[in-house]
Amino acid sequence: MKLLTSLLKISVKLTILGCVIGSLALATAYFYYAPKLPDVETLRDVQLQTPLRIYSEDNKLVSEFGEKRRTPISFNQIPQNYINALLAAEDRNFFDHIGIDIKGLFRAVFQLASTGQIQSGGSTITMQVAKNYFLTRERSFVRKFNEILLSLRIEQELTKEEIFELYINKIYLGHRSYGIQAAANIYYGKDIDQLSLAQVAMIAGLPKAPSAYNPITNPSRALERRNWILKRMHSLSFINDEDYETAKNEPVSAEYHGTQIELYAPYVAEMVRNELYQYFNDSLYTNGFRVYTTLNSTMQAAANQAVEDGLIAYTERHGYFGPEKPAATTSLTEENITATLEQQRTYGSLQPALVISTDEQQAQLYIKDHGPATLTWENMQWARQYKGPNRRGSKPTQAADIFSPGDLIRVRELSENSWRLSQIPRVEGALSALSPQNGAIRALVGGFNFNHNKFNRATQAKRQPGSNLKPFIYASALEQGYTPATLINDAPVVFHDNNLESNWRPQNYSKKFYGPTRLREALYKSRNLVSIRILRSIGIDTATEFLTRFGFDKDRLPHNLSLSLGSADMTPLELVTGYAGLANQGFKVSPYFIARIEDSDGNILYQAQPVTVCPECTYIADKSAPPRDFKQIPLQTEITGNAITPTQAETQNSTQPASEQLPTESPQTGQQVTTFPVAERIMQPQTAYMIYNIMQDVIARGTGRRALVLQRSDLAGKTGTTNDQKDAWFSGFNKDIVATAWIGFDQPSTLGRSEFGGTAALPVWIEFMEAALTNSPDQPIAQPDGLVSIRIDPKTGLLAYPGQEDAIFEIFPEASIPTEAAHNPALTNTTGTTQTEEIF
Known part of the structure; x- marks a missing residue:
């Protein structure tokens, strides 16, 4: 008995000694490791890695760049069902404990003592936050001890709601999704607050092992995990019997949902990415910028x-290239059909399809992502064999003349269950549209399809504009004293140049000559020889100086008379920017496409302040506005330096599209003021109005007559076609929108004898403008002071004689009104006078 008592006393003493030693060890460890722990307060301002998102001005998602898909949300945006599901799955006592689970920790200690390893950490949500934000995933006592200390500190510094929010926004949940909002988007294509009870339970089951319990790649194990969580929720009284039974019986509905792009504009998205990457480098993809x-x-x-329709229309006019891939020897089993089509990409509206069978004048197809379909003769009879830009084969008489069973082809859906044979165009195109008031790019397409070819022809393809450049030559002449009625001789001319192999004999396209021609008529009928004579008269230096005012690169403007025929090299975006100066009545603007940049919290980091057309405005710099150069945005992880709050943003009209911001009236002087720089005038208002009025005739009675289908009186424009029909252009505008369409091959070659600006490019421009001007009434430009409209003789440009029936009205500067009248042939004793302008 004494021995037992002695042993008991020794055991108690040893236990006490062990506790003292353990406590001293823990205290020593605490004082050693605690000073080295990171500051928990930084969690309040943590910047989660969030992808770059690009939007249109009206908040449509254009693109997303970044490996981690994350959309942070606040605690009050988390549905209660998800909170309960996560508590049931991970940490039922989260809202009650001090940051650590004592029972779980003892269990971990026992495992460490018995096996030498920590198999389960007994981690709480708070401990997971400590590990995810501050520590590594190493399984060791030191890391676990630091995790415990950090958890205790986190609980002291942050509320439970803040801790929970940090956790659900940080965790990885599979398929590149980080955070529950991104996971909901990826697995169900919805936001987390739109999910059913069964779906939120499925999301709540992912943190433990995203790959093992993934409902897409491992639906059976995911279902088991989901139903276990639902059972836990039921046992904890988070849900009632009915909710539990309904959710438990709901089938697995998860499937992969990529980023939901709302507006297809990949060429512009790449322009944004490239522009910003030059400064931000890889941090661009993680700092959570939202670019509008x-x-x-x-x-x-x-x-x-419009670009897709125009290119497909061109390719159909010139014949069928044949199947994209001829029939293989493989049999047309369902498995082979599916495997073949899965390897093919869809480009725009062109769906890949396999020909299953042909029967006289119809064919049975299997279309990717659609299934079986019938192709009627009406929708394939266009497919005469392509033999060159000017030649096609004979008309097909049956479907077998066009393709065979097993051939891979392309089709377009016209309406439900109605398909048309098509093909990927070999020709390319581009369209650029700006606001002429400040250069804001309203639309830009750089080719048939970005996924097919990423080369951006709108900004990178330097091509000759042909007659599309003539309005600038004619406007320069008007600045030099010409009038729309000035006569210029449309007659043959030969130029001798030692730099050329032979003499240059320019011609009109018709190869005809029309003699003395009024300047107005020469432009809307696009007479080459008149353009050459005008340029020779005003001088190449004068014209070049005038062109550079509109932003054209002087080094790419040829210093010879070929400039009058558009032999300069320029991109569609450069050309449409020049046309903006014609559309806005003589002001220089520069194209821009980034309106503002926000951080992930909506603070404005950068706001564009483009030069803006406002003749009566005074520019007053707004010193409180965000920086005008995005390079002033700080590169540190926590982006706060130049941010302004949403309240400040509201006072600056920052949410209104930059292209629509208007000047305000100064309360002191009544004069209009603007915080945007005022655009520089580069052309006299009288000149601007005259060239606009002449270019209206291009549509009313010239080479752009097809645009009359738009039934508008405020449109003006110009066609352009280069030698051998290698490039086709149309540029046109009203006061609100200016657009340029281009069609051509990447490796310049003829489009065909029948292809011109008016046949290839103009239909693209018309289709675009029809939509762009919907609900926009005609907006004629007011005639400025200093111009008068008088009746003249259309043949001589002189004043009309009294009673002249074929007289027309023409616009003149007041100082250039003709002083002589045309000869009246009815007056036999009157000698006709000759216009004093030289007919050269």
Whole structure:
């Protein structure tokens, strides 16, 4: 008995000694490791890695760049069902404990003592936050001890709601999704607050092992995990019997949902990414920037469709290239059909399809992502064999003349269950549209399809504009004293140049000559020889100086008379920017596409302040506005330096599209003031109005007559076609929108004898403008002071004689009104006078 008592006393003493030693060890460890722990307060301002998102001006998602898909949300945005599901799955006592689970920790200690390893950490949500934000995933006592200390500190510094919010926004949940909002988007294509009870339970089951319990790749194990969580929720009285039974019986509905792009504008998205990457480098993809472009979603969608329709129409006019891939020897089993089509990409509206069978004048197809379909003769009889830009084969008489069973082809859906044979165009195109008031890019398409070819022809393809450049030569002449009625001789001319192999004999396209021609008529009928004579008269230096005012690169303007025929090299975006100066009545603007940049919290980091047309405005710099150069945005992880609060943003009209911001009236002087720089005038208002009025005739009675279908009186424009029909252009505008369409091959070659600006490019421009101007009434430009309209003789440009029936009205500067009248042939004793302008 004494021995037992002695042993008991020794055991008690040893236990006490062990506790003292343990406590001293823990205290020593605490004082050693505690000073080295990171500051928990930084969690309040943590910047989670969030992808770059690009939007249109009207908040349509254009693109997303970044490996981690994350959309942080606040605690009050988390549905209660998800909170309960996560508590049931991970930490039922989260809202009650001090940051650590004592029972779980003892269990971990026992495992460490018995096996030498920590198999389960007994981690709480708070401990997971400590590990995810501050520590590594190493399984060791030191790391676990630091995790415990950090958890205790986190609980002291942050509320339970803040801790929970940090956790659900940080965790990885599979398929590149980080945080529950991104996971809901990826697995169900919805926000977390739109999910059913069964779906939120499925999301709540992912943190433990995203790959093992993934409902897409491992639905059976995911279902088991989900139903276990539902059972736990039921046992904890988070849900009632009915909810539990309903959710438990709900089938697995998860499937992969990529980023939900709302507006297809990949060429602009890449322009944004490239522009910003030059400064931010890889941090661009993690800092959570939201970039709002100047794109108008209606106009961009119309531009996409117009370019695609125009290129497909061109390719159908020139014949069928044949099947994309001829029939293989493989049999047309369902498995082979599916495997073949899965390897093919869809480009725009062109769906890949396999020909299953042909029967006289119809064919049975299997279309990717659609299934079986019938192709009627009406929708494939166009497919005469392509033999060159000017030649096609004979008309097909049956479907077998076009393709065979097993051939891979392309089709477009015209309406439900109605398909048309098509093909990927070899020709390319581009369309650029700007606001002429400040250069905001409203729509931009750089080719048939970005996924097919990423080369951006709108900004990178330097091509000759041909007659599309003539309005600038004619406007320069008007600045030099010419009038729309000035006569210029449309007659043959030969130029001798030692730098050329032979003499240059320019011609009109018709190869005809029309003699003395009024300047107005020469432009709207696009007479080459008149343009050459005008340039020779005003001088190449004068014209070049005038062109550079509109932003054209002087080094790419040829210093010879070929400039009058558009032999300069320029991109569609450069050309449309020049046309903006014609559309806005003589002001220089520069194109821009980034309207503002926000951080992930909506603070404005950068706001564009483009030069803006406002003749009566005074520019007053707004010192409180965000920086005008995005390079002033700080590069540190926590982006706060130049941010302004949403309240400040509201006072600056920052949420209004930059292209629509208007000047305000100064309360002191009544004069209009603007915080945007005022655009520089580069052309006299009288000149601007005259060239606009002449270019209206291009549509009313010239080479752009097809645009009359738009039934508008405020449109003006110009066609352009280069030698051998290698490039086709149309540029046109009203006061609100200016657009340029281009069609051509990447490796310049003829489009065909029948292809011109008016046949290839103009239909694209018309389709775009029809949508862009919907619900926009005619907006004629007011005639400025200093111009008068008088009746003249259309043949001589002189004043009309009294009673002249074929007289027309023409616009003149007051100082250039003709002083002589045309000869009246009815007056036999009157000697006709000759216009004093030289007919050269």
